[in-house]
Amino acid sequence: LLPPLAIVSSQPIHIWGLLGAALMIVLIGVADDIWDLDWLTKLAGQMLAAALLAWSGIQFLSFPLPGVVVGLAPWQSLVITVLAIVLVMNAINFIDGLDGLVAGVAIIANGVFSVYIFVISSGPTGQSDYFNLAQLISAVLIGACIGFLPLNWHPARLFMGDAGALLVGLLMAAATIAVTGQIDPGRLEE
Numbered sequence: 001l002l003p004p005l006a007i008v009s010s011q012p013i014h015i016w017g018l019l020g021a022a023l024m025i026v027l028i029g030v031a032d033d034i035w036d037l038d039w040l041t042k043l044a045g046q047m048l049a050a051a052l053l054a055w056s057g058i059q060f061l062s063f064p065l066p067g068v069v070v071g072l073a074p075w076q077s078l079v080i081t082v083l084a085i086v087l088v089m090n091a092i093n094f095i096d097g098l099d100g101l102v103a104g105v106a107i108i109a110n111g112v113f114s115v116y117i118f119v120i121s122s123g124p125t126g127q128s129d130y131f132n133l134a135q136l137i138s139a140v141l142i143g144a145c146i147g148f149l150p151l152n153w154h155p156a157r158l159f160m161g162d163a164g165a166l167l168v169g170l171l172m173a174a175a176t177i178a179v180t181g182q183i184d185p186g187r188l189e190e
Helices: 012-035 039-055 074-094 101-121 129-152 161-180
Strands: 062-065 068-071
Touching (some): 039 161, 074 161, 101 161, 129 161
């Protein structure tokens, strides 16, 4: 039906890994919202979810630095990806204190990121499955946050909690890594 979104059927391990990591994060967030988990348990759960996402193939394979592309060994890729995902999840969770802040930030950030994905995927690198996956994640996150924002606007009738804020952070990190971790910067200079 929508050929650009063929990533869902052509690369199911990415989707299943993303869904599994999202489920883990939501369960950890709900448990934290209900029972107020200690920080170590919460961090361990976040790291497991991030490791599942990295294992599914959404991970940094290289880093573009000025004039050189640094390739990563598999263990380096896993460690850096897990740390980046956990960092983004916690950064988003930390700003979840004001009505509408996380949803608003996510809409703006993912809107700009969607434009970036569109521009870069129509450039010399061409379209790839990673761009499709990032665009899909970004669009889903924008839609979910637009739907949630009216209920979370001041005075809020519904709160995101740790389950929602951690999920937003996970999806933002996954979309970013799906593009920036997979792109060959050498092709951008052509």
